[in-house]
Amino acid sequence: MSNVYAVIMAGGAGTRFWPASRARVPKQFLPLGADASESLLAATVRRLEPLIPPERVFIATGAALREATSRVAPRVPSAQILAEPVPRNTAPCVGWATATLLRQDPDAVVAVLPSDHFIRDEPEFLRVVEKALGVARDGYLCTIGIVPTRPDTGYGYIEVGEVLSPGSFMVSRFVEKPERARADEFVRGGKHLWNAGMFFFEARTMARAIETHLPDLFRGLEEIDAAARRGEEESTLAAVFPTLPSISIDHGVMEKASAVAVVPGDFGWNDVGSWESAWELSTKDEARNGLPQDAVAIDASGNFVCDRTTTSGKRVYALVGVSDLILVETDDAVLLIPRDRAQDVRAVVERLKLRGDAGRL
Amino acid sequence: MSNVYAVIMAGGAGTRFWPASRARVPKQFLPLGADASESLLAATVRRLEPLIPPERVFIATGAALREATSRVAPRVPSAQILAEPVPRNTAPCVGWATATLLRQDPDAVVAVLPSDHFIRDEPEFLRVVEKALGVARDGYLCTIGIVPTRPDTGYGYIEVGEVLSPGSFMVSRFVEKPERARADEFVRGGKHLWNAGMFFFEARTMARAIETHLPDLFRGLEEIDAAARRGEEESTLAAVFPTLPSISIDHGVMEKASAVAVVPGDFGWNDVGSWESAWELSTKDEARNGLPQDAVAIDASGNFVCDRTTTSGKRVYALVGVSDLILVETDDAVLLIPRDRAQDVRAVVERLKLRGDAGRL
Numbered sequence: 001m002s003n004v005y006a007v008i009m010a011g012g013a014g015t016r017f018w019p020a021s022r023a024r025v026p027k028q029f030l031p032l033g034a035d036a037s038e039s040l041l042a043a044t045v046r047r048l049e050p051l052i053p054p055e056r057v058f059i060a061t062g063a064a065l066r067e068a069t070s071r072v073a074p075r076v077p078s079a080q081i082l083a084e085p086v087p088r089n090t091a092p093c094v095g096w097a098t099a100t101l102l103r104q105d106p107d108a109v110v111a112v113l114p115s116d117h118f119i120r121d122e123p124e125f126l127r128v129v130e131k132a133l134g135v136a137r138d139g140y141l142c143t144i145g146i147v148p149t150r151p152d153t154g155y156g157y158i159e160v161g162e163v164l165s166p167g168s169f170m171v172s173r174f175v176e177k178p179e180r181a182r183a184d185e186f187v188r189g190g191k192h193l194w195n196a197g198m199f200f201f202e203a204r205t206m207a208r209a210i211e212t213h214l215p216d217l218f219r220g221l222e223e224i225d226a227a228a229r230r231g232e233e234e235s236t237l238a239a240v241f242p243t244l245p246s247i248s249i250d251h252g253v254m255e256k257a258s259a260v261a262v263v264p265g266d267f268g269w270n271d272v273g274s275w276e277s278a279w280e281l282s283t284k285d286e287a288r289n290g291l292p293q294d295a296v297a298i299d300a301s302g303n304f305v306c307d308r309t310t311t312s313g314k315r316v317y318a319l320v321g322v323s324d325l326i327l328v329e330t331d332d333a334v335l336l337i338p339r340d341r342a343q344d345v346r347a348v349v350e351r352l353k354l355r356g357d358a359g360r361l
Numbered sequence: 362m363s364n365v366y367a368v369i370m371a372g373g374a375g376t377r378f379w380p381a382s383r384a385r386v387p388k389q390f391l392p393l394g395a396d397a398s399e400s401l402l403a404a405t406v407r408r409l410e411p412l413i414p415p416e417r418v419f420i421a422t423g424a425a426l427r428e429a430t431s432r433v434a435p436r437v438p439s440a441q442i443l444a445e446p447v448p449r450n451t452a453p454c455v456g457w458a459t460a461t462l463l464r465q466d467p468d469a470v471v472a473v474l475p476s477d478h479f480i481r482d483e484p485e486f487l488r489v490v491e492k493a494l495g496v497a498r499d500g501y502l503c504t505i506g507i508v509p510t511r512p513d514t515g516y517g518y519i520e521v522g523e524v525l526s527p528g529s530f531m532v533s534r535f536v537e538k539p540e541r542a543r544a545d546e547f548v549r550g551g552k553h554l555w556n557a558g559m560f561f562f563e564a565r566t567m568a569r570a571i572e573t574h575l576p577d578l579f580r581g582l583e584e585i586d587a588a589a590r591r592g593e594e595e596s597t598l599a600a601v602f603p604t605l606p607s608i609s610i611d612h613g614v615m616e617k618a619s620a621v622a623v624v625p626g627d628f629g630w631n632d633v634g635s636w637e638s639a640w641e642l643s644t645k646d647e648a649r650n651g652l653p654q655d656a657v658a659i660d661a662s663g664n665f666v667c668d669r670t671t672t673s674g675k676r677v678y679a680l681v682g683v684s685d686l687i688l689v690e691t692d693d694a695v696l697l698i699p700r701d702r703a704q705d706v707r708a709v710v711e712r713l714k715l716r717g718d719a720g721r722l
Contacts, residue, residue: 019679296712298705303697311692316721318380318709320698325683327697329690331672336664336688336697337681344659348679351657360677 003107004133006052007097008044009197010061010069010115011087015349015361016274016342019333020308023361026065028116029072032278040272041115045073047122051129052111058082058100059115060093085241091210091252092244094199095217096237098206099225108203109136112249117196118281120268128265129200135168136200140261141209141254143171143200145193147266151183154273156195156250164261171260174250193264196271199249206253213256220244274342275326279304292317302339303327333360364468365494367413368458369405370558371422371430371476372448376710376722377635377703380694381669384722387426389477390433393639401633402476406434408483412490413472419443419461420476421454446602452571452613453605455560456578457598459567460586469564470497473610478557479642481629489626490561496529497561501622502570502615504532504561506554508627512544515634517556517611519623532621535611554625557632560610567614574617581605635703636687640665653678663700664688694721 014027021027028041035043045057054075059082061069066083070076082097094112101108111129119125128144135142145158156177161170174195178186186192201209211218220240227236245252254260270277279302282290287301293313295305300319306328307315317327326342328335337345352360375388382388389402396404406418415436420443422430427444431437443458455473462469472490480486489505496503506519517538522531535556539547547553562570572579581601588597606613615621631638640663643651648662654674656666661680667689668676678688687703689696698706713721 019677296709298708298712314693316380316694316713316718318694318696318698318706318712320696320705320709321702322686322697322699325697327688327695329695332675333677333679334688334690335679335681336683336686337679338683341682344681345679347659348657348681351659351679352677357677 002056003105004052004056004109004111005101005105006048006057006111006113007082007094007101008041008057008059008113008115009090009093010041010059010065011084011093012116014116015346017278018345018349019330019335019360020306020328024064024068026116027272029068032272032281033118034120034281034283039072040118041069041072043118044113044115045076047119047125048111048113048129051126051133058097060084060097062087085238088241088244088246090197090249091214091217091247092220092241094206094249094253095210095214095221095244096224096241098203098210099221100228102203102207103225103228106204109133110199110201110203110206112197112199112201114197114271116272118268118270118272118277120270122267124267125265128263128267131167132198132200132263135164135261135263136202136205139202139205140164140259141199141201141205141257142168142261142263143254144196144198144265145262146196146269147264148187148192148194151180151187152194153177153180153183155271157183157186157192158195158262160191160193160262160264168261168263171254171262174255193262194269195250196265196269197250199254209253209257214245214247214252216245217247217252275304275306275328275337275345276339276342278306279326279339289319291319295319304339305329363417364466365413365417365470365472366462366466367409367418367472367474368443368455368462369402369418369420369474369476370451370454371402371420371426372445372454373477375477376707378639379706379710380691380696380721381667381689385425385429387477388633390429393633393642394479395481395642395644400433401479402430402433404479405474405476406437408480408486409472409474409490412487412494419458421445421458423448446599449602449605449607451558451610452575452578452608453581453602455567455610455614456571456575456582456605457585457602459564459571460582461589463564463568464586464589467565470494471560471562471564471567473558473560473562475558475632477633479629479631479633479638481631483628485628486626489624489628492528493559493561493624496525496622496624497563497566500563500566501525501620502560502562502566502618503529503622503624504615505557505559505626506623507557507630508625509548509553509555512541512548513555514538514541514544516632518544518547518553519556521552521554521623521625525622529622529624532615532623535616554623555630556611557626557630558611560615570614570618575606575608575613577606578608578613636665636667636689636698636706637700637703639667640687640700650680652680656680665700666690 014021063083157175159172161172290304296318302324375382518536520533522533651665657679663685
């Protein structure tokens with residue numbers, strides 16, 4: 001399958017993991033999975049390797065993160081780090097990567113994957129990806145839908161339609177993040193999957209779909225592609241990319257196209273959406289505390305401590321009589337917040353912005 | 362009043378302020394009062410100065426803390442740091458200091474004071490001390506009793522007897538730490554004061570009282586005194602001090618002697634008994650959080666953060682949605698505990714002892 005390529009989307013900003021994440025150290029650079037020494041991005045590249053080796057991996061990121069991304073994924077050729085001049089959502093990103101691949105390989109089959117998710121069962125993940133790539137080769141825009149484990153209102157859902165082949169289905173429709181009651185129905189009904197932002201397609205199929213559903217984007221991409229063929233991509237990209245329509249590939253293409261398929265996946269997926277998820281993924285003691293080595297926990301349960309200081313490993317954390325708290329430490333900032341309010345770390349980031357504390361953002 | 366001397370008792374171990382306090386950095390060395398730059402011991406020396414200058418202050422401490430004590434109280438002559446070879450409770454300590462003073466000044470009047478308490482109203486404190494010293498000059502063993510503000514079961518109480526002079530009373534009796542119901546009665550009744558461990562006496566009166574009530578201690582002190590007169594105090598002290606009866610001056614002398622007086626004091630006293638007290642004394646925001654400069658508090662109330670790291674002042678603490686917690690940070694340890702469990706820090710210290718983690722004790 002030497003014409004299979006991966007495009008890893010690594011443009012995230014990631015204020016949700018402050019103070020560990022910063023503008024220059026977004027979530028995908030952090031080791032938030034089960035292995036505290038491997039960043040989410042590095043894990044994403046590594047787990048693909050049996051199917052798609054680093055030589056055929058492209059990483060889309062922001063211009064400011066280009067070098068750092070290369071350092072985190074050293075085996076991905078640096079020419080394959082696609083640096084967007086400005087963030088314009090996922091449709092321009094996928095479109096640009098598609099055009100780039102088509103120039104190299106008119107038969108390219110592409111897997112578009114997020115850079116900042118966790119997957120527990122990697123062999124099963126690869127089986128599902130292989131299945132989705134097969135569906136893509138049949139001319140479909142294919143996605144993976146995660147079998148839901150709870151009525152989460154934080155994800156979009158994919159309604160499964162008629163069977164396409166064993167293990168793949170037509171998509172009836174994409175559903176925006178639902179209210180709780182509707183999410184309950186979805187999980188009970190068994191016909192809805194979580195949209196995890198993974199897309200599989202032949203490059204030529206996606207190009208045609210963009211031409212049909214996002215003609216403005218298509219024209220912009222043609223301009224960039226023409227410049228690239230002349231060896232002048234950089235200046236044209238800087239001029240044209242900011243003018244491309246800022247829209248997601250879901251809204252812009254997947255929801256509008258007709259030949260859209262889905263492969264259900266059940267491989268221990270976690271989108272690592274907040275410190276709460278990091279706690280879920282951490283190694284925990286019998287009282288469900290996810291703590292650094294040597295910690296002392298007395299009457300303490302369900303807590304998570306993340307030590308990202310330069311003295312990490314040298315400090316003893318002693319927790320007494322506290323439950324369900326998150327404590328994150330860096331050299332210049334400390335966060336203390338209940339697990340069930342983990343999303344509210346954004347309020348801290350807003351406060352620091354107002355204060356003009358750029359050094360800590 | 363050039364024959365008035367202070368003996369500051371600074372032998373405390375102070376596991377209650379772990380991880381800020383350590384065997385080598387006990388509570389009296391920490392700036393736990395309202396002024397975060399002045400240790401409790403330094404404040405004790407400073408506030409006495411209008412009545413008793415440092416040249417007439419003696420500090421009793423453990424041998425291992427002698428040099429550190431000198432550094433914290435540099436204006437106290439180093440020969441006046443009385444280093445006990447081993448801790449033997451307060452009666453041997455007071456007795457040794459008394460004998461030492463009697464050699465220098467047969468008319469010495471002595472104020473014995475703890476090194477690790479906080480006093481808000483210093484002028485009023487000095488007025489009360491002056492009163493107590495006057496009572497001592499009349500031949501009484503005098504103590505200061507703190508006017509109680511709540512039915513605390515953590516203190517001993519002093520029952521006030523007949524009036525001795527305006528503002529001073531005979532002591533009816535000393536009462537051990539009471540049960541809650543009895544403490545309630547004490548506070549309602551208005552005849553009980555807190556025993557704050559402050560004693561005032563002529564050195565010769567105390568020597569006689571020790572001779573009467575603790576004859577074993579008296580004989581040991583005579584031996585040390587005789588050696589000191591020969592210029593051989595050190596070796597005799599090392600041999601004899603460990604054999605002295607380990608008993609408090611309260612139990613050993615004050616409760617047994619007859620001419621015992623008390624001067625009530627109401628000067629914002631706080632024994633700084635735990636991190637809870639440190640929070641009480643700290644400068645707090647409108648939500649009763651005692652936090653370092655620049656902290657961010659969102660829906661957070663009643664919390665206390667003590668940053669004793671070497672990078673103190675450079676870290677932003679962000680607290681969201683948490684209440685009544687204590688967070689203490691040092692370079693090698695972090696403590697997180699609810700305010701109302703502050704006493705349980707001892708359990709952490711015990712755990713580290715079992716583990717053999719001497720470096721953090």
